[in-house]
Amino acid sequence: MSDLAGLYQELILDHAKRPHGYGLVEHPSAESHQLNPTCGDEITLQLNVADDGTLTSVTWEGHGCAISQSSASLLAQLFDGLPVSELQPRIDSFRTMMRSRGTIEPDEDLLGDAAVLSGASKFVARVKCAMLGWVAAEDALAKLK
Amino acid sequence: MPSSITSTTTAEPLSPAEVAALRSDFPALAQQVNGHPLVYLDSGATSQKPRSVLDAERDYYENRNSAVHRGAHTLAALATEDFEEARESIAAFVGASAEEIVWTSNATEGINLIAYAISNASLGRGGAAAERFRIGAGDEILVTELEHHANLIPWQELAARTGATLRFIPVDDDGSLRLDELDDLIGERTRVVAFTHVSNVLGTVSPVELLVARARAVGALVVLDACQSAPHLPLDVRALDVDFAVFSGHKMLAPTGIGVLYGRRDLLDALPPFLTGGSMITTVTMEKAEYLTAPLRFEAGTQRVSQAIALAAAVRYLDAIGMDRVAAHETLLGRRLTDGLAAIDGVRILGPVAGVERVGLASIDVPGIHSHDLGQFLDSRGIAVRVGHHCAQPLHRRLGVTSSTRASTYLYSTPDDVDAFLAGVADGIAFFGGPR
Numbered sequence: 001m002s003d004l005a006g007l008y009q010e011l012i013l014d015h016a017k018r019p020h021g022y023g024l025v026e027h028p029s030a031e032s033h034q035l036n037p038t039c040g041d042e043i044t045l046q047l048n049v050a051d052d053g054t055l056t057s058v059t060w061e062g063h064g065c066a067i068s069q070s071s072a073s074l075l076a077q078l079f080d081g082l083p084v085s086e087l088q089p090r091i092d093s094f095r096t097m098m099r100s101r102g103t104i105e106p107d108e109d110l111l112g113d114a115a116v117l118s119g120a121s122k123f124v125a126r127v128k129c130a131m132l133g134w135v136a137a138e139d140a141l142a143k144l145k
Numbered sequence: 146m147p148s149s150i151t152s153t154t155t156a157e158p159l160s161p162a163e164v165a166a167l168r169s170d171f172p173a174l175a176q177q178v179n180g181h182p183l184v185y186l187d188s189g190a191t192s193q194k195p196r197s198v199l200d201a202e203r204d205y206y207e208n209r210n211s212a213v214h215r216g217a218h219t220l221a222a223l224a225t226e227d228f229e230e231a232r233e234s235i236a237a238f239v240g241a242s243a244e245e246i247v248w249t250s251n252a253t254e255g256i257n258l259i260a261y262a263i264s265n266a267s268l269g270r271g272g273a274a275a276e277r278f279r280i281g282a283g284d285e286i287l288v289t290e291l292e293h294h295a296n297l298i299p300w301q302e303l304a305a306r307t308g309a310t311l312r313f314i315p316v317d318d319d320g321s322l323r324l325d326e327l328d329d330l331i332g333e334r335t336r337v338v339a340f341t342h343v344s345n346v347l348g349t350v351s352p353v354e355l356l357v358a359r360a361r362a363v364g365a366l367v368v369l370d371a372c373q374s375a376p377h378l379p380l381d382v383r384a385l386d387v388d389f390a391v392f393s394g395h396k397m398l399a400p401t402g403i404g405v406l407y408g409r410r411d412l413l414d415a416l417p418p419f420l421t422g423g424s425m426i427t428t429v430t431m432e433k434a435e436y437l438t439a440p441l442r443f444e445a446g447t448q449r450v451s452q453a454i455a456l457a458a459a460v461r462y463l464d465a466i467g468m469d470r471v472a473a474h475e476t477l478l479g480r481r482l483t484d485g486l487a488a489i490d491g492v493r494i495l496g497p498v499a500g501v502e503r504v505g506l507a508s509i510d511v512p513g514i515h516s517h518d519l520g521q522f523l524d525s526r527g528i529a530v531r532v533g534h535h536c537a538q539p540l541h542r543r544l545g546v547t548s549s550t551r552a553s554t555y556l557y558s559t560p561d562d563v564d565a566f567l568a569g570v571a572d573g574i575a576f577f578g579g580p581r
Binding site: 002003004007008013017038039040041042063064065066067123126129 | 515516517518521522525532533534538541547548576577578
């Protein structure tokens with residue numbers, strides 16, 4: 001597979017076109033807005049948490065490239081239904097994967113389908129695109145505590 | 146009929162053989178990128194450099210490197226001579242005299258220099274001579290909605306510091322300046338009119354003659370951002386009758402770190418300095434200093450000697466071809482670009498196209514496909530373009546997009562480069578699932 005095909009896998013393009021969790025709710029448990037000033041990509045991401053500490057849903061809105069949009073969608077799909085305590089290890093694992101320049105195998109147990117974004121880690125200029133939603137989730141998570 | 150550059154269309158465009166010959170002067174153009182020959186269509190961001198420019202800089206460092214305007218030794222004299230000859234070359238290139246040319250780092254610094262000097266005058270610096278520059282509450286600074294951030298934010302800041310009001314000439318949905326609103330926008334309160342000669346996003350040429358006439362009628366200063374015109378069109382600052390003009394060397398075959406501020410001599414001599422320190426003074430006591438006349442008044446500290454000399458080499462290179470022929474060449478490429486893009490389903494060219502004078506530059510939006518993704522696809526074929534907002538967020542917002550994909554040519558660009566870009570755009574749209 002070429003690097004370009006690795007970057008834009010079918011799963012990524014599908015998520016970019018039909019994003020999971022798209023659309024904001026009125027009263028989220030926590031919310032974060034992030035902006036990538038170099039390209040203008042923007043995201044508002046919300047965590048919605050039930051009383052028992054389970055994340056019922058991640059909701060978000062934003063605009064940007066296929067990488068940033070699919071990444072947020074894959075995050076939302078991955079996080080839905082998880083205990084809040086399990087989010088940070090997954091964010092850490094995703095960041096490690098994205099900073100690896102394609103040198104390490106992604107941890108699919110932790111990242112699920114989001115491991116597909118490992119192809120983007122070879123493109124240094126696109127790492128920030130992929131990280132945008134995850135940085136928003138981390139920021140929102142910190143606000144929960 | 147757009148004013149100011151009407152002569153360019155009569156010149157002979159460069160022949161394919163001429164372009165092929167001059168391309169061999171540019172080492173960077175010969176490389177492969179991602180397994181493909183480089184198709185460099187990002188000259189609006191920065192140009193590639195010919196060997197003669199690189200050699201000029203190396204030759205200076207190898208043979209004459211020393212501090213200019215000081216020292217009694219032979220090398221210092223040779224360096225000073227080269228440095229001042231470079232100033233004369235650039236002056237001749239834009240129709241000015243040497244004492245009207247101030248070296249800056251780039252156009253951004255040039256605009257900031259003017260804005261801060263006006264600000265200093267507004268605080269009373271520069272005495273009676275600088276009174277004409279004083280602005281404050283009730284005064285207005287006029288820009289356009291087309292501007293690069295470099296010709297917007299320094300004026301926002303100047304307005305904030307002085308209490309003046311910043312206004313702008315809006316563009317319509319098509320990206321054309323709303324000249325019908327000038328009566329409401331230019332008046333007795335207008336003190337500065339700052340606008341771009343050529344839009345770095347749309348590639349369109351501004352109606353300089355008209356805007357200068359309107360500014361003159363109310364006694365406002367005219368500042369021209371010539372960043373996208375000086376490299377691509379014959380530029381004559383006296384014929385255009387602007388008060389100040391700025392441009393950057395790196396966009397016109399020279400290295401980074403060198404730019405030019407042109408200022409009418411009487412204005413520069415009356416303007417208080419911006420940066421102060423060594424090399425810009427006549428007499429200094431512990432209490433105060435007297436300043437040199439322009440241009441040295443505005444060149445504090447050790448100067449960019451090698452870059453200025455390299456810029457002079459760049460200007461020699463451009464003059465040897467002829468700026469009218471460069472412009473004719475790029476007009477043809479620009480037309481090929483817009484004609485080709487207009488024929489691709491799903492592509493929106495930003496800005497007016499039909500019957501409008503443009504340089505070899507076009508920005509596009511493809512609804513449903515983000516510019517970064519399209520740019521990445523093109524890069525995989527070795528095609529280098531600019532993606533994003535090109536430092537013009539307000540214009541993009543006005544045109545209803547957050548980013549665009551920009552192809553920009555130069556004298557070394559070929560019809561094949563343009564065709565590779567057009568094929569890349571069409572294939573990229575198909576790759577990402579077709580037009581929306």
